[in-house]
Amino acid sequence: MGIVLNQSFKNTIITYIGFAIGGINTIYLYPVFLGATYYGLTNYITSSANVIMPLFAIGMQNTLVKFYSQYETEAERNRFLSFTVLFPLLLIIPLLFIGFLFQDEILFFLSKKNAVVKNYIWLIPFIGLCMAYFEIFYAWLRVHMHSVFGNFIKEVGLRTASLFLLMGVYFHWITVEGFVYATAVVYLIALLVTMFYAFSIQKPNFQFTIPVNTKDILTYTFYIILSGSVANLLLDGDKMILNQYMNIENIAFYSVATYIALVISVPSRAMHQIVYPITAKLMHENKHDEMNILYKKTSINLQMVGGYVMLGIFVNINMLYKMVPPEYAGGIMVVFMIGLSKYFDLILGNNNAIIFNTKYYRTVLFLGVLLVILTVGLNMIFIPLYGIIGSAFATLLSITMYSLAKLVFVVKKLDLYPFTKQTMYSLILTFVLFVAFYVWDFPFNPIISIILKSILLTVAYVYLNYRFVISTEINEVMDKYLKKFKIIK
Template structure:
């Protein structure tokens, strides 16, 4: 776990810096500067691009991680890396042509409720392609155990450029329409920089030949395309469906709430960048016991860190929304529902990495397709009834069912178990502190109240987790930190 903890810690710090920048923009800058209509529009475009991104990537970001460790010679490595870069480009061309052919039908479908989307439709595939190749070159770096730069670009770089663009709107250097186009340019720059970094780690020697195991690669890729689309649809499908039923400005309210809740998943996102290739390697070498140990450690470590983040958000959510415009206040219940779904998914540890790198990876597709069906149906039922809150409830049910299905599959088929008694201790600590602090409101300015409450929660949370020895790795980090401070 040495390299995992090292790079996971760096990735976690970077990701939280990125989320901090994004939080300032999302909570304090986007609503007043961009306005609810264009804020909702920008989120809708990015959500659509993220959903179609797996089609352009052809699943190569996951395929690269799974099969690269199986290359035995440098020649095989070069052949495989060349294939992962060229193959998606060849298949993206017909996808774009199909989109152009059916442009009128697609345009009519997605703009019938919000005509403002029509002007920017073609930005969706452009950003989707940029996202796809960013992920491919990010995977190129990760298989060589370099996950920090790509994570920095993804979590900090994109948000920092967006923040600069918002400042440009504020000082009237650009218009809100320019901001939408500039967002597409930002994703293009991120892709180029990540590509150059990947080539610096491993200089490309392009060999336009088909890998010897191309059949296994293509079979795996096919399922990953669909499962990746399913995962992204579960993440962003709610915003896409809101566009079909409500004014696009409601996506702005929904996006603020979901962004706050997504902070809970930051530890998982950070750790998976380095855990994924390690999981692939352990499975390729059939090291079942080491994999089971890694599964348990990632589960409890993510639960402790993610539970702390969730707790701080939940106990301070009312004070946080006091600083937002009153029309955003309906998002509090969305934060709770989306937050709980992210927490449950987080405590499954490296569950996704295990399934994707196993011989049972096809099951992800079947489970995912079933969940997509439920997601669409549940959104169609609950959005007309309860608006954006109904969409959040549909997302909570969908993701929880999906996570439970994946957990049961890994336990039953692969005999890997993520949970120990420490997981129960962690849940008990989180529930106890939530009950203690949620109903306790300081009679101060919201920022002062949030800081005071967070300090008290942090002290008690760290103490209880340390005394109960919930996570051995986190206890070692705390001991090392306190030793250095006192020394």
């Protein structure tokens, strides 16, 4: 776990820096500088691009990670890398052609509720294409154990660029309309930077040939497309559906709430960058016991770190919403619902990485497709009744059911189990601290109140987790520093 902790730590720090910058953008700059309409529009475009991204990438980012370690010679690896970069074009070109043929119908359908969407529809496939190839070259870096750079571009670079663009809007260097177009340019720059860095790590030798195990690759890729589509629809599909039923400003209100809740999943995102290829290697070598140990470690470590983040958000949520325009306040319940769904998914550890590296992944992926259908149906029922809260409730139900299905599948089919008695201790500890800290706030400025309460929460959470040895690995790291500063012997 040495390399896992090392790069996971770096990725976690980078991701939290990115989320801090994104938090400034989301909570203050977007609502104030851009306004609800164009904030909602920008989120709708990027969310829609993220939904279609798996189709453009054809799952090659996951396929690259799964199969790369199985090739033994440099020639085979070069052939495979070429295939992962060039093969998506076989689907991208026809999809773009179909979109061009039916552009009038597509424009009418997507802009019938919000006319402002019409002039920006073409940015969706453009950004989706940039996202797809960014992920492919990011995977190129990950298989060479260089996950930190790509993570920096994705988490910090994109959000920092948005920060500068928002400042440009404030100083009238660009218009709010220009901001939307400039956002698309930022995604293109992120792709190009990541691509050239990947080439510096592994010089490309593109060949118009196919790998020896093409049938296995294509079969796996087909299901990964389903997997990516399922995951992204569960993440961003609700914003697409909101556009069909409500004014686009509601997407801005919903986006602020979901962004706050998504901070809970940061530890998982950071650790998975490096755990995924290690999981693929262990599964390929059939090292069941080592895999079971890794599964439990990732689960409790993510539960401990993610639980702290979730508590920090939940107990400060009322003060946090005093910092945004009043019309955004209806999103507090959205934060709780989306946050709980993310927490439950987080404590499953590297569950997804395990499933996608076994022969059983097909069944769970088809189950995921059914749950997407359920998600869309629930959104169509609850959004007209309860607005953005209805959408959050539909997402909570869907993600929870999907996570439970994956957990049961791994336990029953692979005899791998993520939980220990420490899991229950952690849940109890987290609940007790939530009750103790949620019911009161400091009567000060919201920022000062959040800082003071967070300090108290941190002291209590860290002490109790350390005292009850919730995670032996994290305790070992803490012991190292406590001994270094001579706090303990």
